Amino acid sequence: MLYFSKIKIISVVILSILLSYFASSNFFKFDDKYFSKNINLGLDLQGGSYLLLEVDNKPVIIETLQNKVIELKKYFKDKKIILRNISLENNLISFMVDQNQLETTIEHLDKDESIINPYYQQFKTHQFNIETLKNKINLSISNYGLVKIKNSSLDQALEIVRRRVDEIGTNEPNILKRGNDRILVELPGLKDPGRIKSLLGKTANLTFRFVTENSEETFGTEKVSFEDGSEQLIISKRIVISGDNLVDAQPRMDTQMNETIVSFTLDRVGAKKFAKATTTGVGKRLAIVLDEKIISAPNVREPIVGGNGQISGGFTFQSATDLALLLRSGALPAPLNIIEERTVGPDLGQDSINAGIFSLFIGFFLVIFYMFYKYKIFGLIANATLIINLFLLIGILTLLEATLTLPGIAGIILTVGMAVDANVLIFERIREETKLEKNPIIAFDSGYTKSRTTILDANITTLIAATILFFMGSGPVKGFSITLGIGILSTLFSVYFIARLLTSLYVTKNKHKEKLI
Amino acid sequence: MNYNIKFNKFYKNFNILSSVLIIISILFLIFKGLNFGVDFKGGTLIEIRTTNENIDISKLRKSFRSLNLGDVTVKKFGNNKDFIVKFDKKNTNNPTFINDIKTKLEKKLTYSVDFRRVENVGPKVSSELLQSGIIAICLSLAAMLIYIWVRFEWQFSLGAIIALFHDVIITLGIFSLFSFEINLSIVAAILTIVGYSMNDTVVIFDRVRENLKKYSDIKIFELTNISINETLSRTLITSVTTLLALFSIYFFGGQILKGFSLAMILGVFFGTYSSIYIANPILVFLKVSQRTILKDDSN
Numbered sequence: 001m002l003y004f005s006k007i008k009i010i011s012v013v014i015l016s017i018l019l020s021y022f023a024s025s026n027f028f029k030f031d032d033k034y035f036s037k038n039i040n041l042g043l044d045l046q047g048g049s050y051l052l053l054e055v056d057n058k059p060v061i062i063e064t065l066q067n068k069v070i071e072l073k074k075y076f077k078d079k080k081i082i083l084r085n086i087s088l089e090n091n092l093i094s095f096m097v098d099q100n101q102l103e104t105t106i107e108h109l110d111k112d113e114s115i116i117n118p119y120y121q122q123f124k125t126h127q128f129n130i131e132t133l134k135n136k137i138n139l140s141i142s143n144y145g146l147v148k149i150k151n152s153s154l155d156q157a158l159e160i161v162r163r164r165v166d167e168i169g170t171n172e173p174n175i176l177k178r179g180n181d182r183i184l185v186e187l188p189g190l191k192d193p194g195r196i197k198s199l200l201g202k203t204a205n206l207t208f209r210f211v212t213e214n215s216e217e218t219f220g221t222e223k224v225s226f227e228d229g230s231e232q233l234i235i236s237k238r239i240v241i242s243g244d245n246l247v248d249a250q251p252r253m254d255t256q257m258n259e260t261i262v263s264f265t266l267d268r269v270g271a272k273k274f275a276k277a278t279t280t281g282v283g284k285r286l287a288i289v290l291d292e293k294i295i296s297a298p299n300v301r302e303p304i305v306g307g308n309g310q311i312s313g314g315f316t317f318q319s320a321t322d323l324a325l326l327l328r329s330g331a332l333p334a335p336l337n338i339i340e341e342r343t344v345g346p347d348l349g350q351d352s353i354n355a356g357i358f359s360l361f362i363g364f365f366l367v368i369f370y371m372f373y374k375y376k377i378f379g380l381i382a383n384a385t386l387i388i389n390l391f392l393l394i395g396i397l398t399l400l401e402a403t404l405t406l407p408g409i410a411g412i413i414l415t416v417g418m419a420v421d422a423n424v425l426i427f428e429r430i431r432e433e434t435k436l437e438k439n440p441i442i443a444f445d446s447g448y449t450k451s452r453t454t455i456l457d458a459n460i461t462t463l464i465a466a467t468i469l470f471f472m473g474s475g476p477v478k479g480f481s482i483t484l485g486i487g488i489l490s491t492l493f494s495v496y497f498i499a500r501l502l503t504s505l506y507v508t509k510n511k512h513k514e515k516l517i
Numbered sequence: 518m519n520y521n522i523k524f525n526k527f528y529k530n531f532n533i534l535s536s537v538l539i540i541i542s543i544l545f546l547i548f549k550g551l552n553f554g555v556d557f558k559g560g561t562l563i564e565i566r567t568t569n570e571n572i573d574i575s576k577l578r579k580s581f582r583s584l585n586l587g588d589v590t591v592k593k594f595g596n597n598k599d600f601i602v603k604f605d606k607k608n609t610n611n612p613t614f615i616n617d618i619k620t621k622l623e624k625k626l627t628y629s630v631d632f633r634r635v636e637n638v639g640p641k642v643s644s645e646l647l648q649s650g651i652i653a654i655c656l657s658l659a660a661m662l663i664y665i666w667v668r669f670e671w672q673f674s675l676g677a678i679i680a681l682f683h684d685v686i687i688t689l690g691i692f693s694l695f696s697f698e699i700n701l702s703i704v705a706a707i708l709t710i711v712g713y714s715m716n717d718t719v720v721i722f723d724r725v726r727e728n729l730k731k732y733s734d735i736k737i738f739e740l741t742n743i744s745i746n747e748t749l750s751r752t753l754i755t756s757v758t759t760l761l762a763l764f765s766i767y768f769f770g771g772q773i774l775k776g777f778s779l780a781m782i783l784g785v786f787f788g789t790y791s792s793i794y795i796a797n798p799i800l801v802f803l804k805v806s807q808r809t810i811l812k813d814d815s816n
Contacts, residue, residue, distance in 0.1 A: 461715035
C-alpha cells in the first residue's frame with residue numbers, strides 16, 4: 001500500500017493543482033477563457049426571491065370540455081347521428097342517442113384511430129373514458145387526457161412567465177418546470193418581489209367588446225363591472241379583438257389630455273377586424289375588458305382603420321407600464337397561484353456568508369490544532385491532507401458550477417470535522433500494527449490495508465444519507481447534500497492518494513527511527 | 518493509547534436508561550408533538566431588523582397583534598435588533614400583502630424596520646415538504662438497513678438499525694421537550710445523524726467481526742468489550758473533531774444554522790453512545806458467535 005509509481009504521483013499532483021486552481025478562481029479574477037468558472041451562490045447567500053407558482057387548471061379543463069361538446073355536436077351531425085340531452089356537469093359530458101345508433105356512436109368514440117376521441121395510438125388510452133348506461137353515454141377526461149391538458153398549459157404558462165420576467169429585466173432569473181403543474185421562479189438580487197408577484201398574478205386576458213342595451217344579442221351578454229367597482233355594464237359576449245391580436249403595446253403620455261395611456265399595434269387580421277367593427281359601430285361604446293374587469297368603455301367616434309389604438313383608463317405611469325408589459329408578453333392560459341415564497345435580503349445574505357466563512361475558519365483551526373496535538377508529525381500530514389481536501393472540494397464544486405447555500409457551507413465545515421476520521425482510523429490501526437510488527441514499512445502497509453474496508457463502509461453510509469437528501473431535499477438543503485457528498489469523495493481521494501503519499505515519503509525516509517507514530 | 522474499560526458491565530443499566538429515554542421521547546412526541554416551522558406547517562415567517570436599538574419586544578408584539586394576522590408569535594433572534602415573527606395567515610395571492618404589513622407596522626412603531634427575510638409557505642406545499650421529509654428519513658433508514666445487511670449478517674443489521682432509531686427518536690424527543698423548531702434543515706440534520714451514527718457503529722462492528730474470526734474461545738459479551746476498547750481512541754478523536762466543527766457552526770455560523778447544528782450535536786453525542794451501548798448489547802442478546810459469520814462465509 002505504501003508504494004507509488006511515478007505516473008501515479010505525477011497524476012495526483014497534476015489533478016490536485018488543477019482543482020486547486022479552479023478553487024482559487026473563485027477568489028481571484030483570472031483572465032482565462034477556458035477556466036473561468038465560479039461557484040454559484042444560492043439565494044440564501046446572495047439575496048433574492050424564490051417563488052413557486054401553481055397553474056390553476058380548472059378553467060382550462062372546463063374550456064376543453066366546452067369545446068369538446070361543440071366538437072361532438074358537429075362531428076355526429078356530419079355522421080347523421082343525433083345527440084340528445086347533451087349536458088356538461090361536474091366535468092362529465094353526457095348525452096343520449098337512439099338505441100339503433102348506439103353501437104355506431106360507440107364505435108366512433110372507441111375505435112383505435114378515433115378522431116373525436118384521440119390519443120389511443122399515442123398512449124393506448126383515449127382522451128375520454130366512455131361509460132354507457134342503456135342508451136346514455138358519459139364521457140369523462142382520462143388521466144392521459146388530463147396530463148396532456150396540464151402539460152400544454154404548463155408549457156404555455158412557462159413561456160409567458162419567462163417573457164414577463166425578462167421584460168422586467170432582473171439579472172439571471174431562473175425559471176423551471178416543477179412536476180406537471182408548477183413553475184419555479186428564482187430571482188437573484190431581487191429585494192421586493194411585490195411587482196413581479198402582481199405581474200405574475202394576472203392572467204392578462206384582454207378583449208374588446210361592445211356595450212349593448214338590449215340583452216337579446218345572438219352571442220349572449222354578460223354583466224361586467226369596472227375595475228374600481230364603480231359601475232356595471234351589459235356587454236356582448238362577442239369578442240371584436242383579443243390580446244392575441246396585439247403585436248405591440250407601449251405606455252405613452254397623451255399631451256392633449258395630459259394623462260398616461262397605453263398605445264397598441266394590431267396584427268393584420270386584428271387590424272381588419274377592428275376597422276370593420278369600428279366602422280359599423282360608430283357611436284356605440286366599446287368596452288376594453290381585462291380579466292373580466294372593464295378598464296374603460298369609450299365611445300367609438302370614428303372608424304379606426306390603421307391598426308393602431310390606445311387605451312386610457314386613469315393610469316399612473318407605473319400601471320400603464322405594467323399593463324403594456326402584460327399585453328406585450330401575452331395572456332396566461334390559466335391563472336397562477338403563488339404557493340410558496342421565500343425572500344432573503346442582500347444584507348442578510350452577506351451576514352450569512354461572513355458568519356459561515358468565519359465559523360469555517362474557527363472549525364478548521366480547532367480541528368487542525370487538535371490533530372497536531374494528538375498525532376504530531378502525522379497530525380501535520382493529516383492537516384496538510386485536510387487543506388488539500390478543502391481545495392479539492394471547492395475545486396470540484398467550481399467545476400460543476402454547483403450552487404453554494406448556507407447549509408452547504410455547514411456541509412463543508414462538517415466535512416472538515418469528519419474528513420480526519422479516515423486518517424484517524426488508519427493511524428490508530430498503524431499504532432496497533434506497530435506493536436506486532438517491528439518493520440515500520442510492513443506495519444504501515446498492513447495498517448492501511450486492514451483499515452480499508454472499515455473506511456469504505458463508514459463513508460458509504462454517509463454517502464447514502466447525502467444521496468437520499470439530494471433527491472428528496474429542496475433548495476438550500478440540497479446544497480448541503482451536495483457539499484457533504486462531494487466532501488466524502490474528495491476526502492477518500494485525499495486520504496488514499498495524498499495522505500498515503502506523504503506518509504510513504506516520511507516512513508521510507510525515517511524507517512530506522514524508533515516509534516514513528 | 519490502550520484502553521481497558523469495562524463497558525460491558527454497564528450494558529444492562531444503560532439499556533434500561535435508553536429504553537426509558539425512548540419511552541419518554543415517544544410520549545413527548547405523541548402528547549406534546551413537535552414545533553413545526555412554516556416549512557411544515559405553512560404560514561408566514563418574517564425576520565425583522567429594527568432601526569431602534571432599545572425596542573421593546575412586547576410593543577412589537579402588540580403592533581403585530583393589531584394587524585389581524587391571526588396567531589402571531591414574536592421572538593428575539595440573536596441580538597436586540599433582530600426578531601422573528603411568525604403567523605398562520607398565508608398570503609392569499611395578494612401581491613402587496615407583505616408591503617402592506619410593513620407600511621402599517623412602521624406607522625404603528627413610528628420608525629422604520631427592515632424585512633430581512635420573508636418565507637411564505639402555502640398549505641399544500643408545507644404538507645408535501647413534511648411528507649417528503651418523512652419519506653427521506655424512512656428511506657435513509659431502509660437504505661442503511663439494506664447496506665449493513667449486505668455487508669454484515671442480519672444480527673449486525675438489526676443492532677445498527679435499532680441504534681439509529683434510538684438516536685433519531687431521542688433527538689426528536691429533545692426537540693419536542695424544548696419546543697425547538699423543526700424545519701427543513703432539521704430533516705437534513707437527522708439524515709446526517711443517521712449517516713454519522715451508522716458510520717460509528719460500522720467501525721465497531723467491523724472490529725467485532727474481525728475479532729470473531731480471530732478468537733474462537735471468547736464469548737461475544739467479552740468480545741464486544743474488546744472491540745469497543747480497541748476502537749475507542751478513534752471513536753473519541755472523530756467525535757471530538759466533528760463536535761469541534763459543529764460547535765463552531767453553532768456559536769459562529771449565524772442564527773439560521775443554530776437549530777441545525779444543535780440537532781447535529783445531539784445526534785453525534787447519542788450516535789457515539791448508541792454505537793457502544795445499543796448496537797453491541799444487541800449482538801450479545803442475539804448470541805452472535807464465530808459460527809454466525811463462518812456460516813455466512815461458506816455460502
